[in-house]
Amino acid sequence: MRLLPTQMCRPGMRLAKKIYSEDGLVLLAENVELTAKLITRLYECGVHFVYIQDPRTADLIIPDIISEETRHRALSEIRTNFRDLMDRPNRKSGVTYPYIAKSFKQIMTMVIDDLTDQKDAMIMLMNMGIVDDYLFQHSLNVSVYTTLLGIANGYSRDELMTLGLGAMLHDIGKTQISMNILKKQGSLSRDEYEEMKRHAERGYYLLKDEPNIPLLAAHCAYQHHERLDGSGYPRGIRGNEIHEYAKWIGLVDSYDAMTTTRIYRNPLLPHEAVESLYAGTGTLYEQRMLQLFRDKVAIYPLGITVKFHSGESGVVVDINSSCPHRPVVRILNNELGEELKVPYEVDLSKQLTTMIVGVNEDQPIAEAY
Numbered sequence: 001m002r003l004l005p006t007q008m009c010r011p012g013m014r015l016a017k018k019i020y021s022e023d024g025l026v027l028l029a030e031n032v033e034l035t036a037k038l039i040t041r042l043y044e045c046g047v048h049f050v051y052i053q054d055p056r057t058a059d060l061i062i063p064d065i066i067s068e069e070t071r072h073r074a075l076s077e078i079r080t081n082f083r084d085l086m087d088r089p090n091r092k093s094g095v096t097y098p099y100i101a102k103s104f105k106q107i108m109t110m111v112i113d114d115l116t117d118q119k120d121a122m123i124m125l126m127n128m129g130i131v132d133d134y135l136f137q138h139s140l141n142v143s144v145y146t147t148l149l150g151i152a153n154g155y156s157r158d159e160l161m162t163l164g165l166g167a168m169l170h171d172i173g174k175t176q177i178s179m180n181i182l183k184k185q186g187s188l189s190r191d192e193y194e195e196m197k198r199h200a201e202r203g204y205y206l207l208k209d210e211p212n213i214p215l216l217a218a219h220c221a222y223q224h225h226e227r228l229d230g231s232g233y234p235r236g237i238r239g240n241e242i243h244e245y246a247k248w249i250g251l252v253d254s255y256d257a258m259t260t261t262r263i264y265r266n267p268l269l270p271h272e273a274v275e276s277l278y279a280g281t282g283t284l285y286e287q288r289m290l291q292l293f294r295d296k297v298a299i300y301p302l303g304i305t306v307k308f309h310s311g312e313s314g315v316v317v318d319i320n321s322s323c324p325h326r327p328v329v330r331i332l333n334n335e336l337g338e339e340l341k342v343p344y345e346v347d348l349s350k351q352l353t354t355m356i357v358g359v360n361e362d363q364p365i366a367e368a369y
């Protein structure tokens with residue numbers, strides 16, 4: 001299988017992996033043949049990448065970062081609980097929701113188990129489904145990616161639970177922000193932006209009195225938009241005033257926002273997003289955290305098409321976990337763009353003079369486009 005931008009799919013291609021609906025249910029099964037209409041529809045629904053069958057990479061298996069069961073359960077719980085809170089804006093203080101703590105702790109246990117079961121798990125594209133409501137999928141992505149980084153950072157299981165809960169609930173305050181602002185297409189007015197920014201504080205007040213939610217998780221909601229140099233919000237705290245967990249969540253939150261399809265723009269590719277985050281080294285994000293993050297992100301995900309400076313192109317078939325920016329590539333086309341009769345593989349961690357200069361170039365464009 002290989003990973004193709006939806007716009008580059010052609011009618012007749014077959015799906016190699018399921019496509020999920022917003023709530024984590026299977027919308028299109030494996031092996032479904034794409035039609036021009038289906039391709040257009042997927043693109044319109046915000047599915048910008050799909051896994052496609054290709055006999056030249058038929059042996060390539062791309063594991064999901066969390067199991068289908070965990071994903072479905074998590075999205076369903078997040079959606080149910082967040083929608084419940086959306087229906088009750090201006091919640092009075094002193095009213096708690098013990099169910100939130102119970103259900104989210106159960107989900108986090110599943111996420112931690114899934115991630116600790118995998119050796120060398122990497123942050124890979126996870127937004128392969130229809131996303132009607134960005135908030136739910138985003139909350140799941142941020143908790144999965146942050147937990148993965150937490151494991152790499154050596155946190156204990158208890159610490160991972162608090163970190164993961166903080167990540168899953170970091171934007172819970174958005175349930176108290178008007179839908180008109182949350183879903184507005186185009187830029188927000190000054191007042192609307194000020195209102196949007198209040199989600200951090202509102203999240204804190206929603207969580208801080210929940211007896212079974214660690215207070216630190218509430219602080220993660222409060223602090224996830226604070227930045228190292230004090231340029232963040234709501235309080236403009238800086239450096240060590242920001243808890244380490246909130247720094248991890250802030251970093252992952254930015255990454256997921258950049259690599260996710262939004263109404264107003266196409267997503268960045270992982271390597272573009274990492275580069276953009278690096279521009280904030282020492283000012284917005286800690287260098288040590290960025291380095292660990294970079295080492296755990298598959299910036300060239302399995303199945304993606306890359307082009308070398310020589311003009312040759314091929315598909316990423318293996319990721320060197322100690323050196324994820326130098327993957328193993330199966331060359332399918334020569335420097336003239338001609339298809340090779342016998343593909344061969346290049347391990348970029350060993351062939352250091354070969355450079356990747358493009359991603360998803362020279363691909364067939366769907367007739368629909």
Ligand SMILES: [Fe+2]
Nearest residue numbers: 170171224225
């Ligand atoms: Fe946020």
